[in-house]
Amino acid sequence: MALTGLQIFKLLPGTNCRDCGYTTCLAFAMKLAAGQVSLDKCPTASEDIKATLGAASAPPIRGVTIGKGERAITVGEETVYFRHDKTFVRPTGLFRMIDPNRLSDGEIEKHLDDWATIGIERAGELFRVDGIAMIEPAGSRERYARLAEAISRRGMPVALMASTIDGVRSAVEKIKDQRPLIVPSPGVDQSPFVALAAEFKLPLVITGKDLDDVAATAVDAAKHGVTDMLLEPPAKDARELHQNLSRLRRGALDRIHPGLGYPIFLRVAAGEFDKVVIGITKFASLVAMENAAGEAWLPYWTLRQNIYTDPQKPLQIDPSVHSIGEPDENAPLLVTTNFSLTYFIVSTELDGTGVPSRLAVVDAEGMSVLTAWSAGKFSGEKVAKELRRLGATEHVKHKTVIIPGYVSVISGELEDALGDGWRVLTGPQEASDLNAFFRDVWQPMMNG
Numbered sequence: 001m002a003l004t005g006l007q008i009f010k011l012l013p014g015t016n017c018r019d020c021g022y023t024t025c026l027a028f029a030m031k032l033a034a035g036q037v038s039l040d041k042c043p044t045a046s047e048d049i050k051a052t053l054g055a056a057s058a059p060p061i062r063g064v065t066i067g068k069g070e071r072a073i074t075v076g077e078e079t080v081y082f083r084h085d086k087t088f089v090r091p092t093g094l095f096r097m098i099d100p101n102r103l104s105d106g107e108i109e110k111h112l113d114d115w116a117t118i119g120i121e122r123a124g125e126l127f128r129v130d131g132i133a134m135i136e137p138a139g140s141r142e143r144y145a146r147l148a149e150a151i152s153r154r155g156m157p158v159a160l161m162a163s164t165i166d167g168v169r170s171a172v173e174k175i176k177d178q179r180p181l182i183v184p185s186p187g188v189d190q191s192p193f194v195a196l197a198a199e200f201k202l203p204l205v206i207t208g209k210d211l212d213d214v215a216a217t218a219v220d221a222a223k224h225g226v227t228d229m230l231l232e233p234p235a236k237d238a239r240e241l242h243q244n245l246s247r248l249r250r251g252a253l254d255r256i257h258p259g260l261g262y263p264i265f266l267r268v269a270a271g272e273f274d275k276v277v278i279g280i281t282k283f284a285s286l287v288a289m290e291n292a293a294g295e296a297w298l299p300y301w302t303l304r305q306n307i308y309t310d311p312q313k314p315l316q317i318d319p320s321v322h323s324i325g326e327p328d329e330n331a332p333l334l335v336t337t338n339f340s341l342t343y344f345i346v347s348t349e350l351d352g353t354g355v356p357s358r359l360a361v362v363d364a365e366g367m368s369v370l371t372a373w374s375a376g377k378f379s380g381e382k383v384a385k386e387l388r389r390l391g392a393t394e395h396v397k398h399k400t401v402i403i404p405g406y407v408s409v410i411s412g413e414l415e416d417a418l419g420d421g422w423r424v425l426t427g428p429q430e431a432s433d434l435n436a437f438f439r440d441v442w443q444p445m446m447n448g
């Protein structure tokens with residue numbers, strides 16, 4: 001069970017030395033109990049205390065990493081049942097399943113090229129295929145190893161969907177350094193796969209006829225040296241899947257069985273969209289999808305993005321100056337806040353005008369324009385400071401900045417703060433009126 005703040009406080013040195021950044025050990029203990037800091041921030045904690053607290057404060061669901069390098073994916077480490085209690089931390093990995101029994105090597109290589117390079121940016125997140133789940137081809141160990149290498153060469157994490165121990169061993173021996181996930185077929189004897197995962201220290205999917213069986217098998221695998229596991233709940237239909245995913249998460253968080261404290265794996269057959277949606281919304285850590293059509297991925301990614309944003313933090317993008325089209329030094333310079341929704345609406349409307357421009361996105365802690373202004377985050381002085389910090393004022397020679405119509409009240413203060421002959425032009429209240437604004441205000445002004 002997790003320790004309370006007071007229990008943790010009693011184990012800390014009690015010197016109030018402030019090295020952790022908090023004024024007292026009690027304040028630090030409270031933050032630690034809430035999971036908002038890590039124990040390593042207290043340099044004077046004894047090893048004994050670290051061991052005690054470390055075990056007590058470890059996430060109830062183990063973090064497991066699949067793959068190596070920039071595209072490696074870590075799943076697990078969740079601490080809550082309801083997203084609004086805190087947040088979900090590790091977005092569901094979405095893997096594309098490939099069946100070499102239906103495709104030639106050339107076709108597979110082409111698919112891999114496509115899936116390795118596809119990337120769609122939305123609200124500050126890059127949507128990509130997170131990894132490839134490769135089904136074992138019938139009768140050719142060499143081919144399995146070759147195809148596994150082809151995936152690794154592209155830097156993508158691999159799940160080896162194995163039906164035979166010899167087949168998966170040949171692939172594992174080729175790409176063991178890439179930390180592939182070993183996924184035995186449901187119903188096979190798992191003991192040789194457990195031995196293989198232990199030998200190469202690789203993550204392994206544990207299956208079972210029911211949740212008790214899954215948990216007991218996980219404990220047994222841990223005894224045999226497997227540390228990183230994912231659990232695959234049995235489910236004959238969507239209803240049972242929903243129930244079992246919920247039971248697994250609840251059981252892990254309540255630490256009712258040591259075999260439940262692992263991320264969850266889900267394999268989904270072609271056309272089982274409901275299972276993918278249940279998996280993303282209800283605790284699946286990694287979903288391997290067979291033959292999911294391209295048009296299904298965008299909704300899946302979008303759903304996942306919405307589930308895995310922190311409900312306590314507004315969706316925001318990094319402050320910077322964005323070019324719309326190919327603006328020169330005479331192009332309009334506009335300013336807005338770094339609330340993602342505001343940025344996407346304004347940049348899309350700007351793009352639609354066909355007028356090349358620059359959009360300075362200033363740090364307003366992810367608030368929309370009016371909210372930021374009322375909170376003192378979008379005052380004339382702050383906007384001026386941000387425009388200078390971002391170098392926005394160096395891009396244009398007309399020394400004019402266009403502010404959102406809703407905050408015309410800051411124009412005087414902003415002009416004073418910018419100084420140096422800068423002037424402030426109040427733009428439209430709605431981004432949809434930018435086209436008319438450019439036509440009726442900006443262009444006559446620049447031409448006249």
Ligand code: SF4
Pocket residue numbers: 012013014015016017018019020021022023024025028029041042043044045
């Ligand atoms: S660093 Fe450790 S001993 Fe010092 S105040 Fe923080 S918790 Fe207490």
